[in-house]
Amino acid sequence: QVQLVESGGGLAQAGDSLKLSCAASGRTSSSYTMAWFRQAPGKERKFVAAISSPFGNTYYAEFVKGRFAISRDNAKNTVYLEMNSLKPEDTAVYYCAARTQGGYYSGDYAYDKWGQGTQVTVSS
Numbered sequence: 001q002v003q004l005v006e007s008g009g010g011l012a013q014a015g016d017s018l019k020l021s022c023a024a025s026g027r028t029s030s031s032y033t034m035a036w037f038r039q040a041p042g043k044e045r046k047f048v049a050a051i052s053s054p055f056g057n058t059y060y061a062e063f064v065k066g067r068f069a070i071s072r073d074n075a076k077n078t079v080y081l082e083m084n085s086l087k088p089e090d091t092a093v094y095y096c097a098a099r100t101q102g103g104y105y106s107g108d109y110a111y112d113k114w115g116q117g118t119q120v121t122v123s124s
Contacts, residue, residue: 002026002113004096009118012086016122020081022096022115030054030074033099036081037108038092038120045095047106049081059104064090086122093117 008020022034035050049070050059058070069082079096097111105111 002028002032002098002100004098004113004115006094006096006115006118009094009120012120012122014087014122014124016086017082017084018086018120020083020094020096020118020120022079022081024077024079024098028077029100031102032113033102033104033111034070034072034079035097035099035106035111036070036079037095037097037111038090039095039117040089040092043092045108047108048094050104050106051079052104053102057104059106061106083120086120088122088124091120091122093119 003025005023031053033052036048037045038048039045051070067085072079095117096115098113099111
């Protein structure tokens with residue numbers, strides 16, 4: 001089994017930066033596609049970013065392009081989400097997800113492992 005644990009969330013002001021981490025443990029593999037999703041109160045969970053293997057191709061939702069960056073350190077079994085120029089509308093619970101079959105998908109249905117989420121709150 002794969003366990004995902006997010007960290008790095010917290011309070012920020014508009015314009016600030018935060019870096020989220022997702023540590024994977026258990027039966028992990030560098031071949032997994034890793035992604036970040038977010039869910040704001042009363043709204044559906046949305047795709048934010050993904051990084052695939054083996055070439056580390058990255059994919060982003062339009063609303064974070066140019067502001068967020070996803071990366072992975074396979075040696076540490078950790079995926080990161082660097083969030084810059086934060087906006088109040090970025091406030092959400094951010095979830096790390098793994099697609100053990102690989103390949104890129106933006107739908108949450110395609111990811112079979114999930115973390116518990118970390119809260120990010122951005123004030124204006």
